[in-house]
Amino acid sequence: MPANKKHLTTSKRQRFAKITAGFLGGYAVTVSLFMAIGFWVDHINVLMTLRFGGFMLWATLFLVAFLFRDGWKAWGVYLLCTLVFSGLIYIGKIYNPIV
């Protein structure tokens, strides 16, 4: 009962896009999200949550990347999220700097 091939990605480039989007993009979204929150809420607690909760979120994002029909679109969405969170980090650094 191996998975039905007709639903799976056959193109090597698509496969590469999905795996990298999930692994690297998912990581970037996770870490940037937690950092962005950390500038506005008690950062020690947020970072502590990142150490275990981050992996749960990352694994989920990894999985979601495979559900996109187009792997590059997954990259696009993840990069966009990372950019938005980076923006929040940038503003956070101005208003609530940690060091």
Next chain:
Amino acid sequence: MSNRIYNVLFHTHTVSGIVISVALFVIFFAGSFSFFRDEIVGWERNEPIVETATLSDLDFDVLLDTLNQRHELQARDVAFTKYFDERRINVSLSASKDTTANEAARGRAFFYMDPETSDTYTYQSNYSIGEFLYRLHFFAQLNLWGTSGYLLAGLIAFFFLFAIITGVLVHWKKIVSNFYLFRPKASLKNLWTDAHTALGIIGLPYQFVYAVTGTCLIIGTSVMSPAVVTFMYDGDTNQLYEDFGFNPPHFAWANDPLTEVPSINALVERAEAKWEGFEIRNVEIFDYGDQNMHVGIEGRTHYDAKFAGRGEIVYHAATGEEVKVVNPFTATSYQNAVTAIITQLHFGDFGGMPLKAVYFILGIISCFVILSGVMIWLVARDKKNIPEKQRRFNAWVVWIYLGVCLSMFPATAITFLAVKFFLTTFDASRMTFIYQVFFYSWLVLSVFFTVKRDNYFTNKFTLLGGGILGMMVPVANGLVTGNWPWVTLPAGHIQIFAVDVFWICISIVALIIGWSLKKPTKQNKPTSRQKTNNHLSRGVDVTLSKEGSLQYLN
């Protein structure tokens, strides 16, 4: 869930599962034994402890006196830590702050010390099979480039988490109905699938906890912190350490020796009496013998009093004044609670021996879930429409996987026996010896079973062999030390007794399973529908219509 999503998730589950399977098996197998790490260490060294022994029972004044004669403690920081429930404690000496101190005192020192004999041991001479299995379960032996072994173990745990999530999603619709489904008499594939899903669901909360806590403990900091240090702390690692309390407290050295060093025992007693149910794990002396000498006492609450409580008191030694107090019952920060919950859930040390036994069984069940997953993978691809070459490759993969995984059991038993019989001295050769015995016997057995190319044979004889060798472990202990189970139990040497009984139990189970394994009939698929006259197609002998047959050569 649409058909597409189902198939995509299914495929990611298969691929992530098969890629991590062997490594994850090693982690779970060695990890399950590591629940008994402290018991194994006590058994191996024949150093029984009283079950209620804590750090506060030690005579610190005598210990410090001994250490002072050997290491000149003046102006040093001295830390005593009891990480594990074993007799030996960790002793760490910082470099002396006095620059005029002699050469030796200006260097740091770390060693293990048996408080009963005052003997000290280095890391190598303190090494043990308990420590070995514990470290094998996060691939410390593979730290060939930096912490590559830890990173590998962490990534395996992360993909394990991924496989758990996809596995639950794929199985979601039939999660209840299939739980009651077991068809041992049906085809092999059904047998493996039913076992995989039912045991997977039973172990699900446990496995989820282990995937998350395991990833967090081994790579939580190393993987998550680089970006945080760069973007949140602008590269100021020290500030991060400060925020998370990783930095040890620092006290100025007054350079003014005390005429008499105050009693540490009295301070430890005071700390212990401060809160009922407070267990001391770490005693640290800052600036020994100085006017500004401080004593830090750290510990945690008894688990039945409070699950996650870390407490700390720092005394100014000369005056006895409390410089810092963290009440373990009322002042537990989120950060300390998380750390405590994650480590305790992972180490399974909060419920005594019964909990360890349950955790061990669940750990071995997880090993079974991993292997049954591999078997599903094999059987589902063992079909006529799969090219012969691919099928041979798949078969080889499983021969190797099973050979490597299942050989761990006899290899572990062999190492236990070898350690008891041949490793009687505590010198630096211990570590090498344990490495060589375990890895060489594992290698030889793995190669042997792989070359046999018979999964049934591998399964049966690793269980029987491991069971017989395991039965000999308590005998070996009795012969070498005289500590037979009927001696250790009345004497209250619970750790030594537990390891002997533990080996007897798992060996009996392994022997029973090994004995009851029957050689599978070659063809498990229903054979009745197969035509017996395969060589005939519509009454014509197929060989005749093949190219190269005599007809065509005409």
